[in-house]
Amino acid sequence: MEEHTSSTINLQPSTVWAALASVPDPEIPVVSITDMGMVRDVTVSDAGRVTVTFTPTFSGCPALHVIRDSIEQAVRDLGVTDIEVKSTLTPPWTTDWIGDDARERLRQYGIAPPAPTGEGQLIQLDAEPTRCPRCGSLNVRMTASFGPTLCKRMYVCDACREPFEGFKSL
């Protein structure tokens, strides 16, 4: 499209959401940022300005600027020129925001999906046993509190000897 006008573009927030659904999580390419529940709000102003508000999965994740750039690019690809990408830490991201479908893909990818934190706020840490995503054994050991990023824990399965990553359940 070579037509450029300064008038408003007829863009629906749902179109932006759909575009963002194709933005992969920078660390886990099998899920998108919307799968992970990172995108909190999309607004389109009368003047055509698109504002996307997102919450990073973990504040310690180094991929923040990658996510920001990816969001901006996805919106730009819709023909939008006036884009604002904001991040917010309140409320903080929780693993409960991960969609059911995404949990299954995480498991198939070899990452133990986080247990829903549910109601027990005080006992959520390790309240649910971690299963080996490969063989399903509960006979797993945590080998490091933090994986390559602050987001994950490293485990090894004593049943099949497979090392794997698990999310910290927040």
Ligand SMILES: [Zn+2]
């Ligand atoms: Zn195993």
